[in-house]
Amino acid sequence: MKIKSWAMGIIILVLFFGGIGATSALNLWSTTSTKVPVKFTSGQNAGSYNPADIRGSYTFGEVSSLFNVPLEELGIAFSLNDVEDVALFKNKDLEARYESLKEQGYEVGNGSVKMFVALYSGAPYTLEDDTYLLAPAVDILKAQGTLTEDQLKFLEEHTVEFIEENTKSAITKNIEAPVEPAKEDEKVVKGNTTFQEVLDWGVSKEEIEQALGGKMPNPLTNIRDFCLKEGIEFSSIKNTLQAKIAP
């Protein structure tokens, strides 16, 4: 059997488009990702999907069904209240949505989805220092009550608040602040409070050192930064000090 050029051309076209046609009829032709993340192969979570493999092209709907995270919670966690169909929202679109945060060095993107899903489902995950979560996400995670102390501490440092205000956005990096923003003259220990302020509010150095269980550093040091550096839990110090501040 011989083949001439014209026949060759036709055979090629037929094989190509016949093949594509046949596979799409069988639903095998997909030019989008197959959306099957890798699974853990060992350890407690063996057999379940690894959140670290969540990709930017995944939609929230897919993440929700693959990792058993309710869609509503995902929507709340990433503040998608104005998005019409959260299920169709793609992870990679987070970055553009929270561009203003990224410009300030707090990236909320696909990495944040991975982190949220991992913490939500208790899967092993290496926390990345350049990844941030929005405050509602952290609230959800905390409400679950399954976070380890290390994770809590990490989140304290990696929470951003996204406030949309006349198209401008502002951010506070501090979730420990009360829901209603404290007024300047209010004596509330927050993430940006220094030891000096607490001293000014009438707490003695001894009391502070007692709370810290050690020496107080330079009074101008930020309390939370100091706690983080020393590995002390900021929230408990905060509460102790708050209690000592004269109302």
Next chain:
Amino acid sequence: MKKVKKNMPRFLTQLFFFALILMISVNKNLIEMGKAGIAFLSSASLHALCPFGGIVSIYQFATVGTFVQKIHQSSFVLMFIVFLMAVLFGPVFCSWVCPLGTFQEWLGKIGRKIFGKKYNKFIPEKADKYLRYLRYVILLWVLYAIGVSGKLIFQEYDPYFALFNFWTSEVTVTSLFILALTVIASIFVERPWCKYACPYGAVLGLTNLLRVFKIKRENTTCISCDACDRACPMNISVSASGVVKNHQCISCMSCTSDQVCPVANTVEMTTTKGGVTL
């Protein structure tokens, strides 16, 4: 003796696939920029339409059951189609479909204008013979690197991806550099990327050893004019072969009696056995 100078069917097929891939790529970029795309066209990523993606994925698919990042099920389908074609007809993909091959070929026409008969004969035969195995080295390296990382690292070097995406930020400097190198080399050598570097061509080239339809030369009618040798873009000496088994043959059919061979039924793509290997 009728002579068709140009292989019209091949030219049209190449033009068709070149235009198709170009439009799909532009379309995808338009859509990603938020502009209306071309409605009837696919906006698939080029990764989805690259049959080589299927190959690089086999390893990972076999071990963990997922595709390499950015590779899609469609690549797998294309890989099977191209592979089937190659087992039947040899690497027709290279000479009839691959837009990068087409691109090099078109550039080569400029080189042919400039250098005339000298074109495509600059590299000393001895060195050339060994250089032609370089693409297998590259293939092994690509498979190894992807097997280790699970990422589509070849994209960083791929001139094919660069060619159709040079206006986007997804393209690396390395791949643009390799593309530029390919462009320049194409003026001197026909299909330099295919000959020396293409890992996919390397895979498909192996089918030349077992393909069903072979390029066969009939010794009894051959008048030893060497027209076939001169026509071969891959510098294969067809006139010295009974059946072309060279791993570099791309099944372009330029050497056949359909195209340059002046004697009818002498060089053909056929299933019949025979022909004497000299």
